[in-house]
Amino acid sequence: MQKVASKRWKLAEKIPPEIEQALSYYPAFFRQVLYNRGITSTEQAMAFLSPGEDFHDPMMLLNMAGVVERLLYAIDHHEPIAVYGDYDVDGVSATALLVETIQLLGGNVTAYIPNRFEEGYGLNIEALGHLREQGIRLVLTVDCGIRSLQEAEHARQIGLDLIISDHHHPLDEIPPANFVICPKQNGDEYPEKNLAGVGVAYKIAQALLRQRRKELPREGFGLDLVALGTVADVVPLTGENRLLVRAGLKELRRGGRTGLRSLAQAARLNLGALSTSDIGFGLAPRLNAAGRLESALASYQLLLERDIQQIGMLVQHLDDQNRERQKITTEMQKRAEELIQEEGFEEILFAFDESFNPGVVGLVAGKLTESYYRPAVVGHINGEYVRASCRSIPAFHITQALDACADLMVHHGGHALAAGFTIHRDRLAELKQRLAKIAFEQLGDLDLRPVLRADVEIPLGELHPEFLKYLYLLEPTGMDNPEVFFVSRNVRTSNARAIGADGKHLKFLVTDGWITYDAVAFRQGHWMEAGLPKEVDILYRFEMNTFNGRESLQLNVVDIKPAGGD
Template sequence: MSTPRLSARNKRWLIHETPREFIAAWRQFPPLIAAVLYQRGLRDESAIGEFFASDYRLHDPFSLRGMEAAVQRIVAAIQNHEPMAVYGDYDTDGVTAVTLLVQVIRAMGGMIQPYVPHRIREGYGLNIAAIDALVREGVRLLITVDCGISNLREAEHARAAGLDLIITDHHAPPARLPYALAIVNPKQPGCPYPFKHLVGVGIAYQLARALVRRGLRSTLQKDDLLDVVAIGTVTDMGPLIGENRVLVTHGLKAINAAQRPGVRALIEAAGLTPGKVTSTDISFGLGPRLNASGRIDNARLSYELLLAEELAMAQRLARELNAQNRQRQELSKSVQEQASAQIRALGKHQQRIIVLDDAGYPSGVVGLVAAHLVEEYGRPTVLIERGEMWSRGSARSVPGFSIIEALTACADLFERFGGHAEAAGFTIATDRLPELEDRLVRYADQRLPDDLLIPSLRIDAGVPLGELSYDLLNELKKLEPFGQGNPQPVLMSSRVQVIGAWTRGSEGQHLKLRLTDAGGRGPFNAIAFRLGHLARYFEQPRWIDVVYTLEVDEWNGSDALQLNVKDFRSAR
């Protein structure tokens, strides 16, 4: 059931009811937990049992199509001391996958070097100049991670250059697959692998498991690798269901053991508490710092950090990443303000899809900014750095509208492109930008229905404010790890009183609230990010409905329950 009343963030609240008979049938869970399970689509004994299972279980890596051929070629390369390279994308998924395969294959005695392209100079995916450079260096076998599935021309060039190519990727494959010795991608036609949602580093991990199954010895254990698997999976927004949930659950244990110097240094640089790192900390603390180097300069810094053997070196690299992350934050904010002003000036917020290009939009942050613009305007957004000859863009979408399908409908325009339903990237000749916008706008007009253009907020359950407690929070924590596909439960409390309001943040951009219920229970602290401009509304006591996630606010050695406010509206 949806409610049309306006809210602080101008969103439609989607309040989903859970049948009473379901809650009664699962009396072993508190009613709130049963409601969340129902809203996650976990409604039978098998699905619920699998969700809560904590045992380490993965499908046979050899059920991935192409895995047998890939393993045979890598084994031969190790045994014959052939030079290899692993080529990854410059985001965190690609960097962690590169780190994993370099670490594993070197431990097995292989000669392998990492290669991550420069975002600005080389762009996304395989490129011919890099292939030629690797061939000149004597590389005989090239393994891609998190990219390659759309690189038809580059794959043909590698074959002509005498380079064996293995593609491992998780992005949606094109109608025609590139030529390669082996393609390992669960989404390719004919692949029987049951779980289709592994990200790039998850597929790289399965490749490592397959190499071990073929008898290659290594001193590494799974816990030496699952830390980077968890970081890459969460940061790339892999849905935390099925195998991804298993990998991240066990990966968090490895992260909190902090055996890898680079992870220890990264935790320290992010100001996180060692031993208490969560999937949310990966999303907002570790992942953005690893992403920063690829967005601002060169992703080499990130995989050097993860491969560092000495803590002192790792700490130095982590400090550099911290500085780059601050630079990335400032740049993103500036570009977002500029883009938002341009969208309104041109009236593009009235279109079903926003397509915007400018020479002043650095390609390193266009994806981040596009995501913020989707949140601001409730429309798929394509943001492009316009160059003299070539332009690079990133696209983000709203739930229910596949942006990769939209770009595929324009495939003839791109030099190269790739991605999935929620996010994609591309390189295009600058003189084709007007045609791209025209075709995307017409595509969206035909295939993007009105109901997907109304920003909405999904609510898992209603909870009286007075029932919030540490016991309830501990029950919710049993549903972790949270992330894409298993978000932190969103709760609503109706008719609560605001008895205090203050701005927070260096520019007063955030809103701090004190809340009680009609019976005076509380008070509870609440924080509403980016709503500081509404503080004056609460100069008089107000009654509101509030939507939030429940968390602990730790400050100066003490902690208290806190509502992380997602939205609020005036109570009836």
């Protein structure tokens, strides 16, 4: 199995003249950018670029009225409530948000986040029994539970009231909980189907606070947590999600949550200009590191802690764990690459090993998918069970593939591009064969090279600093609302040098003979060994680089091809 050597560039379809006329208020390049995002009129453009904060009514979610009534009854009668979350950033953020909200309303509430290594993902029967023994009367799940049929039945049998809130795809049967909140369940008419787990939690918080007409401690209460979890969980940043993250970024930039402010400093991020990219590559990995290596409780505590000394200790702990996680990921990726060569499957990659850290298998699967552009399944073998994580490519819906093999697995679930499962070890060989067959049927005839989509092809000399103010209007960018990518051809390169640890990255200058720009190409230091051509075509983002308090324009180059290449 060879790593991906080249990528295909796909330029957006040119804007039709009538739509270009309809968007004539905007510069030519930006008309094309808007058209690429499905915007065909000035009215649509204004609504997209200045959307406000007009969130949907939370009571539109199926069962919300019952959830609010049951939670307020528990709060008023001082019933012990447990918010049961997942150990990733989405789940931890959602847990913190609802604990904070219930405390604000005077409730008796505690958090429960399962240990990845001892309990695995989602609801488990032992934890529910433990909570019942501790005197908990009501469990409210966040970011998990929608497929927990047996666990919900067990809660009913032991007299534990259960409210499930989740955003994952349900099975045909809904768990027998007291109430289930999930925008993806049948009969739910809520307009935004792609809320993250923390987005669903925020809707519950909104409904509770609105019902009590409770004055918020601050205007953007909870929205910083919503932005954090929504971006980290890589759900589409369109519709209401985009509004929530946009508002949440404002709250994050204010720095009101001391733990996140300190974490941003440790990650060397400029909090006042925090972006979705900063969350995805700076904050989220550090918060996720705790749950991947030990317990997610440290991340949860950081989000709610107010004591400066305690916050400092937690941030240092998370930063240390993140460095350790990076080291483990590198070692596991090397071993996984050896295993996939031994397996020899063409359309899907498998790597299972007893030495693998179960908290990092998802990251390694992601690295394999990025390197080979194939769906990847990486798992930890532990006695009679295997726990695995999957990452995929747009042409292969990994959760649907797992659904077709559901009879082999103990648990499974996820999204189109990411999933996880638990299986008995003796069934693993059959699962691999069946998944490989499905992958061959769906991917066998495709050109399996990643496609890089570009918005606009433009001569370098026509790139203008004023473009940046229009690009900022598209934020927050993310899944289904991508950053803008340009293509410029036949540009000359000079002053190329490797930068970063082990020379992994590339820094150089590009010019058309009239204008010159700094360019950086991350993870493309290999061009120094191969020899960077004197004339190249580049696909890039246009951005403002801030370093040591100084700002300069630069091209963030995603891909380089020799001039005139395919």
